[in-house]
Amino acid sequence: MKFNSNPVRGTFDVLPQDMELRNWVQDTIKKTYRQRGYMQMETPCIENLELLNHSEGGENLRLLFKILKRGDKLTFDELSENALCDLGLRFDLTLPLSRFYANNRNELPTPFKSFQMGYVWRAERPQKGRFRQFTQCDIDIIGEKSIYAEIDLLLTIPKALYELGFKNFTIKINDRRLLKDMVVKAGFKEEDFDTVCITLDKMDKVGEDGVTQELLDKAYEEAKVHKLLELLNTNIGGFDSEHAKELQKAIDIVSKYYPIDFEPTLVRGMGYYTGPIFEIVSEDFRGSIAGGGRYDNLLSKFQKDSIPAVGFSIGFERIITILKERNFKIPTMEKKVALVFTEEQQLKEVIDLTEKLTGGGSLVTNFFVNRNKLGKKVNQLEEQGYEVQVIK
Incomplete structure (x- = not known):
């Protein structure tokens, strides 16, 4: 029996040359995050299903990958998903961060500026730039309730994108509270908001x-629908509230460094957002390449006191897709050297030279090659970007 060698639909294998690009992108993002005072942390890929199901994850709750109970815990008395499963793969990094903070709060500074990178999983319908397994690159600030937390995020993520070579993008910003005011003012009930x-x-x-x-x-009334769409054309100056003033403050400061627009139709899919929300859109990709917002109530699932929190995430796979379409070349790639030898007695010379070159910062590999296949091997290595040195 022959098995299909393709990866599961919506996932992907990563070739060595692609891995080099992914590592460079992650390293570039990490460097920017660290420069802005964010500390790296990590959480497990799996979480308790009860927590995931009560996360206000919006549409993503329909896309959960659930894990069957094991051993004595698994019974078939009730054949429902929730009865058979007790764990699930994380669908984003925000909920795991909230659990992490609640569990480790006494060991962490306040405010806590963190970043996390890792795979997340959603049972999506695969398409360009949308996968079932993909990497997120999050930064979050926990414990700061002022708009200055949003401003810090809105200056950090674009900086990382600039370092990756992205210039033609715009930040879109809104506030869920302003959006709710518009929905209610149009005549909808508060419970209809979500x-x-x-x-x-x-x-x-x-x-x-x-x-x-x-x-x-x-089945919503036509008059309410048209009134809502009319209100959604309101500019930020048309709102007389503290929320609008705070949002204007963020726009005024960030606009000195990066293009930013008020977008009253911006929603963001997660139900846990409570205040400002934002996305970055690029001319190179249909859809956003980064997104986030404030989620002040999420940590109340773990403790009595309310703790403010806000986060922003780069769409890592979309960035990789765009760079590959550009035939992007890594600008700071280390020198790659391949040492090729055809005689066993040359091994010591090869090892000595390898130690010398790696000590100087080069990436070095070596190959023992049949003399008859030397030319073919040299051509292959040069195609892979190596400077080839044949030991004679």
Whole structure:
């Protein structure tokens, strides 16, 4: 029996040359995060299913990869997913960070500026730039309630993108509280807010007509729908609230360094967002390449006191996709040297030279090659970007 060698749909193998690019992108992002005072931490890939199911993860809760109970814990008395499963793969890094902070709070500074990079999983319908397994690169600030936390994030993520060679992007910013005010003012009930937001979140994909039709299909009154779409054209100056003033403060400061626009239709899919929300859109990709927002209530799942928190994440796989389409070359790649020898007695010379070159910062590999295949091997190594030295 022959097995299919392709990776699971929505996942991918990473070739060595692609791994070099991924490592360089991660290292560049990490360097920027560290320069801005963010400390790296890590959480497990799996979390308790009960926690995941009560995370206010929005549409992502339908995309959970669940793990069957093991051994004596697994019974078939009730054949439901939640009865058979007790763990799940994390669908983002924010919920695990909240659990991490609650568990390690006494060991951490306040405010806690953290970053985490790692795989997350969602049972998506695979398409360009959207996978079932993908990497996220998050920064978060826990314990700071002022708008200055958002400003710090909004200056850090674009800096990382600049270091990666991205210039033609725009930050889009909104506030869930302003959005809720518009929904209620249009005549919708407060309890309709999340349902309305699920539809509004599709604005960039289906346009205003598509959003209108979907809201009408959900049996909302036409007058309310049109009133909401009218309010969504309001600029930031049209709001008289502290939330709007704080948002304007962030826009005024960040706009001196990076392009930023108020976008009243911006929703963000996660239900746990409580205040400012933001995305970065690029002309090189349809959709956002980074996103985040404030989630002040998420940590209350673990403790009585409310702790403010805000985070921002780079869409790592989308960045990689864009760079590969550009045929991007790593600008700071170490020198790669391949030492090729054809006689066993040359081994000591090869080892000595390897030690010397690696001591000087080069990446060195060596190969013992049949003399008849020497030319072919040299050509192959040069195609892989190596400077080839044949030991004679």
